[in-house]
Amino acid sequence: MSAAKDMQQNLQSDVSEISAPLLDVVEQAMHDAVSRGGASSAEVDASLSQGSSMTVRLGEIETVEHNRDKSLSLTVYFGKKSGSASTSDMSAEAIKNTVDAACSIARLTAEDECGGLADAEQMATEFPDLDLWYPWNPDSDAARDIAQECEEVARNTGDAISNSEGATVSSHEGVGVYANTHGFCGTRYGTRHSLSCSVIASNGESMERDYWYSIARDRTDLQTAAEVGRIAGQRTLNRLGSRKITTCQTPVIYEAQVASSLLSHLISAISGGSLYRKSSFLLDHKGKKIFPDHINISEQPHLLKAIGSAAFDNEGVATRQRSIVRNGVLMDYVLDSFSARKLGMQTTGNAGGVHNLVIEPGDNDLPALMKRMGKGLLVTELIGFGINNVTGDYSRGAAGFWVENGEIQYPVSEITVAGNLRDMFRSFVEIGNDLDKRGNTITGSILIEQMTVAGE
Amino acid sequence: MSEIMQQARQRLLEPTALDERDLDRLMSQLMSNQVDYADIYFEYSRHETWSLEEGKVKSGSHNIDQGVGIRAISGEKTGFAYSDELVLPALEQAATTAKAIARSGANKQLPVAWTGASNKALYASIDPVTTLEDQAKVALLERVEAEARKQDARVSQVMAELSSVQDVVLVAASDGTLAADIRPLVRLNVTVIVEEKGRRERGSSGGGGRFGLSVFSDTDRALQYARDAVQQALVNLQAKAPAAGMMPVVLGHGWPGILLHEAIGHGLEGDFNRKGTSAFSGRIGEKVASDLCTVVDDATIPDRRGSLTIDDEGTAGQNTVLIENGILKGYMQDKMNARLMGMAATGNGRRESYSCLPMPRMTNTYMLAGQSDPEEIISSLDKGLYAVNFGGGQVDITSGKFVFTASEAYMVEGGKISYPVKGATLIGSGPEVLTQVSMVGNDLELDHGVGVCGKDGQSVPVGVGQPTLKIDELTVGGTEV
Numbered sequence: 001m002s003a004a005k006d007m008q009q010n011l012q013s014d015v016s017e018i019s020a021p022l023l024d025v026v027e028q029a030m031h032d033a034v035s036r037g038g039a040s041s042a043e044v045d046a047s048l049s050q051g052s053s054m055t056v057r058l059g060e061i062e063t064v065e066h067n068r069d070k071s072l073s074l075t076v077y078f079g080k081k082s083g084s085a086s087t088s089d090m091s092a093e094a095i096k097n098t099v100d101a102a103c104s105i106a107r108l109t110a111e112d113e114c115g116g117l118a119d120a121e122q123m124a125t126e127f128p129d130l131d132l133w134y135p136w137n138p139d140s141d142a143a144r145d146i147a148q149e150c151e152e153v154a155r156n157t158g159d160a161i162s163n164s165e166g167a168t169v170s171s172h173e174g175v176g177v178y179a180n181t182h183g184f185c186g187t188r189y190g191t192r193h194s195l196s197c198s199v200i201a202s203n204g205e206s207m208e209r210d211y212w213y214s215i216a217r218d219r220t221d222l223q224t225a226a227e228v229g230r231i232a233g234q235r236t237l238n239r240l241g242s243r244k245i246t247t248c249q250t251p252v253i254y255e256a257q258v259a260s261s262l263l264s265h266l267i268s269a270i271s272g273g274s275l276y277r278k279s280s281f282l283l284d285h286k287g288k289k290i291f292p293d294h295i296n297i298s299e300q301p302h303l304l305k306a307i308g309s310a311a312f313d314n315e316g317v318a319t320r321q322r323s324i325v326r327n328g329v330l331m332d333y334v335l336d337s338f339s340a341r342k343l344g345m346q347t348t349g350n351a352g353g354v355h356n357l358v359i360e361p362g363d364n365d366l367p368a369l370m371k372r373m374g375k376g377l378l379v380t381e382l383i384g385f386g387i388n389n390v391t392g393d394y395s396r397g398a399a400g401f402w403v404e405n406g407e408i409q410y411p412v413s414e415i416t417v418a419g420n421l422r423d424m425f426r427s428f429v430e431i432g433n434d435l436d437k438r439g440n441t442i443t444g445s446i447l448i449e450q451m452t453v454a455g456e
Numbered sequence: 457m458s459e460i461m462q463q464a465r466q467r468l469l470e471p472t473a474l475d476e477r478d479l480d481r482l483m484s485q486l487m488s489n490q491v492d493y494a495d496i497y498f499e500y501s502r503h504e505t506w507s508l509e510e511g512k513v514k515s516g517s518h519n520i521d522q523g524v525g526i527r528a529i530s531g532e533k534t535g536f537a538y539s540d541e542l543v544l545p546a547l548e549q550a551a552t553t554a555k556a557i558a559r560s561g562a563n564k565q566l567p568v569a570w571t572g573a574s575n576k577a578l579y580a581s582i583d584p585v586t587t588l589e590d591q592a593k594v595a596l597l598e599r600v601e602a603e604a605r606k607q608d609a610r611v612s613q614v615m616a617e618l619s620s621v622q623d624v625v626l627v628a629a630s631d632g633t634l635a636a637d638i639r640p641l642v643r644l645n646v647t648v649i650v651e652e653k654g655r656r657e658r659g660s661s662g663g664g665g666r667f668g669l670s671v672f673s674d675t676d677r678a679l680q681y682a683r684d685a686v687q688q689a690l691v692n693l694q695a696k697a698p699a700a701g702m703m704p705v706v707l708g709h710g711w712p713g714i715l716l717h718e719a720i721g722h723g724l725e726g727d728f729n730r731k732g733t734s735a736f737s738g739r740i741g742e743k744v745a746s747d748l749c750t751v752v753d754d755a756t757i758p759d760r761r762g763s764l765t766i767d768d769e770g771t772a773g774q775n776t777v778l779i780e781n782g783i784l785k786g787y788m789q790d791k792m793n794a795r796l797m798g799m800a801a802t803g804n805g806r807r808e809s810y811s812c813l814p815m816p817r818m819t820n821t822y823m824l825a826g827q828s829d830p831e832e833i834i835s836s837l838d839k840g841l842y843a844v845n846f847g848g849g850q851v852d853i854t855s856g857k858f859v860f861t862a863s864e865a866y867m868v869e870g871g872k873i874s875y876p877v878k879g880a881t882l883i884g885s886g887p888e889v890l891t892q893v894s895m896v897g898n899d900l901e902l903d904h905g906v907g908v909c910g911k912d913g914q915s916v917p918v919g920v921g922q923p924t925l926k927i928d929e930l931t932v933g934g935t936e937v
Contacts, residue, residue: 085518206855
């Protein structure tokens, strides 16, 4: 597999130090699969991640966890038949056993014309530096100080804060190597640090809990400990004294951090797996209008420092910036090479999922969205899994605030919000400019024209 | 030495020549700081899956994961590290990292002799992966597909998956525990899509437990899952939009017991109650349910998905009464929370794998049978919802608010099942919902063995169950006002 090593990626020295043994393992496994196992093609992924996390609760250290995980996974193809296997053990013997396990499965599986590696011409050839590598590894005193400050600020936001689930500082770094028998070999790498805090407020009758977190590739981009603590404390206090509301149909605002879930339902409905299995409510909707004119949604895999950034997908296919919804029209699906072949299309570089899904924000912030809504429900938390991807039927538990005259009146809980995602998408009234950039989905708050709220 | 211990040692210790002296040495290294409790958890797990779609078994996968988790506890502090290399230097390094949580200076007694729980194994110490030839696994899935297709011409897609897991664990703890377990776990799932005049619906079913694959291949069980999945999808094809708001709800027996798991189970886990963060904190002895309700968490039922001969801390699995005739009786405990609360461990210390910390978790949680005839319960509904099957659920243990989502449900009018309704989420308050239970059936059933419980990012297999029961008032998240 000298071809694999010929591909040049400019890696920082500490990344190449970690990836070098992974490259050897990948090369060994691929060679073994082809020359000894007799596979006609193969793909191999080896990864290593390590890090630590520290939780402080009520001012004292509660847990310190250190993790270091490695994994080797491979898929072998005999023509159009395939088998997969993985292991946490990267010894020569374990690699051999893993190849054998995959080969013996492949011998028994049925052929699928659409199977196999992604097409060779789709492989990524450029590896832009996406600015994702900022190792931190705080020592335990440093981590403790940050967590302590964060929790203390949260606990001091109000007298009603009665208890705490603690504050956690965590730092992780991961490196992975993916290669296949087209000669593709790519290294992906990134760091991820976070600070989170959750506290409890009580009024003697009931308790409420809420939280806040900050996550970033570079620790200097994290919100400060005091900021995270203040928001966690304030959000918790705001929920105290929540009540049910009367069952009604009403406009609803999804606060940015829960609005991202609506876009994830969109992605699962336009993903290849759901489409070729005919288990999507957006089957055959490419080119059709599914949102109002003002909605634009794009995939931006090369955003610097972003959580979802990647130069290639899980099949080595180059990721690219593209429009998924333009002026309300569904422009493109989310496909890997297998589902693309099933649908008679081309892969969109989404083996393993989307990379930074971004909805174009409007001009107004959350308070302005509430003004526009006038009277309705602001949802800040969702629980449960009441989403039917086949029909679009949607029904989830919710908590948030009742809004009148554009102002928050009181907190609400023990209610559900329900509708059908097709109708909900068509009635996106406005997207806020209060973008939540912490996750793989970047969105502001979303105002929806009408949903059914069940309460008393 | 028990046969299980022998097998576990063969799998986990012998390949790298580790023995009891090494465990002694690691333990004394861990306890050289001011550590109250420490444990070393060895695990080997192997997982095989075969999947069928479009009429063919086109993919399969095989995974092996092994490693050692080392934990040191000092007061309420926990230090934790793990290694996926089963060699002494890696374990010594992990021990050094874990014990850094505590101040240096030894003051604790080391175990004099290792002892283990002596209860009888609740399941066979087999590797289910090898209980059926691979060809027979493929053929089984093909039979399941054929059975689903032949039920109805409207079946357009059938997806089926067969998975087998063997988990071998060995735990040594500073309290002298040395225990091992070999846990088989199998599961078969079927999902179908039906299509009629452009409308599509989904139905799914499945089951499994701690036994070999012959339970599927030698009985009608797997084929019944196929028929159930089709039946559910066809019902949903006729379903109308459900009403929204508060109404009486009758829950069917078996899997709807997810109610108990979400509404009260999580809230009765020891960690939340020690910290005072649960809506049930400090409420032992109080009335939290109607007199009709007795709820247990029972790890001791043979061959069940949630059953455990020993938990992941080496404590024997138990049958713990949580609520008796409506009175809150006890919590589910692991060793750490039991010690800090001055209670006994209840065999509920569980972890997803060696790379995760143990926590109090449920096993098989169910309500005991009552007196009522299920027919009589349904006919007592003037107007309400009868829900017989559910998807997942979730709870906020602090406020006590919980949800669970029906996947097959009917409107009942004048005591008679009127028409099927689309799935809806039901929401309630854990400490209140069981006080609304006015009828409990005589038809206790446990679920078929598909439950997965998530907590703090860790998944573990669990079971639930209940008889048919009636809740006088619950909020139904429908769309019709």
